[in-house]
Amino acid sequence: MTVIFNEMDGGGGAPREPYAQVAEWLKTLSRSDVERALREAEAIFRRQGITFAVYGDDEAAERLIPFDIIPRVFAAAEWRKLSAGIEQRVRALNAFIHDLYHRQDILRAGKIPHEFIIQNEAFVPEMVGVTPPRGIYAHIIGIDIVRVAANEFYVLEDNCRTPSGVSYMLEDREAMMYLFPELFAQQRVAPVENYPAMLRQTLESVAPAGCNGEPTVVILTPGIHNSAFFEHAFLADEMGVELCEGGDLFVDGGYLYMRTTQAPKRVDVVYRRIDDAYLDPLTFRHDSALGVPGIFDVYRAGRVTLVNAPGTGIADDKSIYTYIPDVIEFYTGEKPLLKNVPTWRCSDPKQLAYVLDHLPELVVKEVHGSGGYGMLVGPTSSKKEIEAFRSRLKARPKNYIAQPTLALSTVPTFTKSGVAPRHVDLRPFVLSGDKVRITPGGLTRVALKKGSLVVNSSQGGGTKDTWVLED
């Protein structure tokens, strides 16, 4: 049995250094303090409407993501190492996408099989030859990172399409500062609250070349029924930009406009939270009522910037994930600073055979799935579940990849039976525009069920405030 790394535990009953203050503070908290804080936190979140919708769950159409009050802490030095790796990865991902839609040098060099890209549904042929301002495609990337030891981090996946969760990062900090201001007086925690300002700078920095004066930025949302609508509204509010639905925007004379109470207003940058397929019924899915007819033509003509660009999904597809270390080397000429999780591609018969032989110890994921659906966590599954999965896997092996079950690190968490270790991951948010900006910290997701490794909010995961201590 592998040893599970408890991020707070320094051995011999002493806390690891970054957690020293938190450990002291925990000792002073009574059960009733904690209960009161949790109640207050819930009331704050509920009142502000920080909810997410779960599809197919009518009863609780709007639920809260559980919030745990014990923060997750990184030392300054730990964070410096992580962010260097993150920046390297993000630069490589953008160079990769640019290449895939232009010369495809990486395919010519034989680093990735041609058909993996060309036959991939995430590859958007309409993007071939399109160069957005500054050559940036994925302006906002969420990188999911797990830790297994003090100095061992792995990238679990890259989210290059429309990563969500940043509002929880911000609201978790707000809640902690409201509930326990004294904690922040005792040590210097790097601030996260300038994320919206950084996002706005990033968005303005990629306005079309022909845009004169201050660019008009909007957020495009599918509407109030979308699971992340709260976040769309939250970010629009924090940035001071309009929150638009498809119907609020229209194309006229080759430019994009929004319908205001007065004359139409030209729009320069669209931070869209709508999937590629729904963006423009004239170019992509014809039945989409969420998008804006003609917006893609305006984009191709360089008169509006879409953030993220269409077609960035090719870089975070799970079948491509396994090649990312090569991608980083290819474009940066450096060794990757952050490791990938070793992964078996079930499309390869030899690797499939290994996976089928070792199902009880592996995590098997759908290549195109998201949100923790359609995956098998071998060690916590029953024989019956494993066998059911086995037949699905055999029927469509190309659809799956497998990874060893990582011993995700744990952070102490409040549970019904007191403080106990629970597994966590980390999603830092990375902005790329005139430069790369990384918010110190990110969203820590915690699997609230004992022993569970699934941190997704749709599967009972919660969140924690994430601290990066300043030197």
Place this chain on the structure above:
Amino acid sequence: MLGRTAAALFWMSRYMERAENLARLLEVGHRISLMPGAIEGHRDEWRSTLQSCACDHGYAEKHDEIVTARVIDFLIFDEDNPSSIRSCIKTARNNGRAVRTALTRDVWESINATWNELAQVKPSSMTADRLPVFLEWVKQRVMSFRGALLGTMLRNDTYHFSQLGNFMERADNTARILDVKYFILLPKATDVGSDIDMQQWAQILRSVSGHRSYRWFYRDSHYRPWLISEFLILREEMPRSLIFSYGWVNRSLQGLASHYGATYDCHQQAHDTHERLKNARMEEIFQSGLHEFLQDFITGNAKLSHAIATTYNFP
């Protein structure tokens, strides 16, 4: 501001106002239904309640006869009824949610908390003794919403569209309440009404929370139909009267005109209606027909609402 944002602000306030008015109408209906045989019968009272909130056709489509419990359920909980209290709060909240960025945190939290609490109330819990407490709660919540709005919103187009919705709705509601009962307000041979009339007049005033203020204002312990009509149509002092509401409709439209630096047809329409009310006298209204006057007013109000929507690019 997006046209959709303007529309959502307008309708958010309209629906909150509607919920409050409906709570008042239900209070009156409930009072009557507890007075066995005192007047013509509570069925008629519920019928006119349904008419006052324009829910009579919707009710008839679902239910054959008028039964207190069914009426209450239809007017409070039924989501098939777009004007039930539940639908009103839900629609208001969805509108508010869609334009959260335009609302202050206080306004949003007020409207969101109202919906969250309302969503917990089970229809089966609405027994006769709980009803008044619940209706009081609805009124309180709308007042908290309005208070947050008045106390925290910037006085820009956001505020003007919201106020516009609020007072267009109030004008419509007051006009409907009067119109449903116009016949009992018509002058009769004897100016002093019977007991039944007294009850009916009192209900009209109660449904606009005006029975106490009426007495203070007219220093008169008797209800007089003439004065009741005047109170609800022409008195600037009465905050639910037509003239008061149109004062605000006008002011809000003026606010938009100066905010955007442009006036349109809808400004003229609102101005004309307000002027007509200012110059009107009760004698003339009764002479040319109270019912006709109110019908004209309701139609004109709907036309203005439509003109505003077109002018400011509501989707």
